Amino acid sequence: MNQHIAITGKLNLSSVIGFLFFFLLIPDLVAAQVISVPETDLKSRVVISPYAQAVPNDSYTFISVSHPSLDTALTQIGVGLEVIGMTTLVDNAAGRAAIFTVDAGETHRIFVANVSHSTVNSTIVDSKTHLIFTVDSAQFGNIRAVGLNENPASSTVVNGVRKFSNLSQLDFWGVVYIESSGTGFAMEFLGDAHDSTVGRNFGPSRLEGLDGNSTGVARGIN
Numbered sequence: 001m002n003q004h005i006a007i008t009g010k011l012n013l014s015s016v017i018g019f020l021f022f023f024l025l026i027p028d029l030v031a032a033q034v035i036s037v038p039e040t041d042l043k044s045r046v047v048i049s050p051y052a053q054a055v056p057n058d059s060y061t062f063i064s065v066s067h068p069s070l071d072t073a074l075t076q077i078g079v080g081l082e083v084i085g086m087t088t089l090v091d092n093a094a095g096r097a098a099i100f101t102v103d104a105g106e107t108h109r110i111f112v113a114n115v116s117h118s119t120v121n122s123t124i125v126d127s128k129t130h131l132i133f134t135v136d137s138a139q140f141g142n143i144r145a146v147g148l149n150e151n152p153a154s155s156t157v158v159n160g161v162r163k164f165s166n167l168s169q170l171d172f173w174g175v176v177y178i179e180s181s182g183t184g185f186a187m188e189f190l191g192d193a194h195d196s197t198v199g200r201n202f203g204p205s206r207l208e209g210l211d212g213n214s215t216g217v218a219r220g221i222n
Contacts, residue, residue, distance in 0.1 A: 078148030085141030
């Protein structure tokens with residue numbers, strides 16, 4: 001009888017220890033899974049496009065995000081991209097967003113389309129293709145992408161080169177595609193590699209992160 005009680009006591013103690021360990025681990029597990037685009041007032045962390053649309057039997061929005069492997073870029077850059085001003089099928093922060101990591105040399109595709117679209121649906125999804133579905137009515141809005149790195153000016157030195165994981169290291173491209181005519185119009189993105197000055201050094205000057213400020217004296221281009 002005493003032996004049975006001792007064994008039971010050991011099992012209960014093990015269960016308690018295991019539960020406490022799991023309980024302490026929960027915050028790390030939750031933090032590792034970003035389900036919505038984080039809020040930020042750092043313009044150096046944001047890429048925006050002023051217009052997007054999804055209209056039933058008429059049009060959808062396509063966006064690509066590429067990692068062109070700039071000398072100043074880390075090999076992995078986390079992105080949270082969301083639609084603003086549209087009613088999505090799951091109309092909350094997670095339903096409006098696509099969260100992904102772009103590796104060096106990769107291109108990720110994001111489609112914003114009405115949920116009833118015949119070809120833009122779950123059959124085209126893979127590890128680099130993401131869908132944001134809107135409700136079945138005409139939706140008009142804009143796009144906001146945020147870098148998951150909370151300190152975009154921070155860098156990691158690799159082989160003597162400072163490398164960043166901010167969105168100025170990526171290339172955003174997009175189009176609102178009109179299906180009936182097979183045409184569309186390009187989207188303008190502000191804040192990505194097209195606008196970045198990172199990596200362009202003039203003499204001894206050193207450009208810091210995304211803000212465009214430099215240290216040292218500019219001596220022109222040789």
